[in-house]
Amino acid sequence: MYYCRFCGHETKEELDACPKCGELFGKTELTHNDARKLVQTLHKNETFSREKSDAAMVFIILGIISLILGALFFVLAYKLADANALVRTLSTTAFEFWVALFLLAVGATILVYGLIVLVIHFSRLKRLSLKIEEIRAFYLGKDQ
């Protein structure tokens, strides 16, 4: 087993370049064909990361909506204790209170999950596009 020292990707054979992050190993020059294949692989990884980033954005938006709804239900959980009460107090026995807790917990969870996925894949995306540009400039000139 060989491991890329830049991203940790595992390969069965020793390669000239990492198929995951595009980092070139050693001083071996890539052939035009190898460079083209590598760019294609990196493009696939780039598309994967772009899809993940888009999905993360959906999670973030759903998380925010869930948090807003949770806050609304939390306000609704403030109730008058009895007919003579002048101020509303938080009623932990109210149905709204438990809905609020549920929505806040779910909202926070998917928001954090979305943010983590976005950070990971967005930085990967940036790195891959730079790498693709680099390989194109060095090995493929203007023909791709």
Ligand SMILES: [Zn+2]
């Ligand atoms: Zn790598």
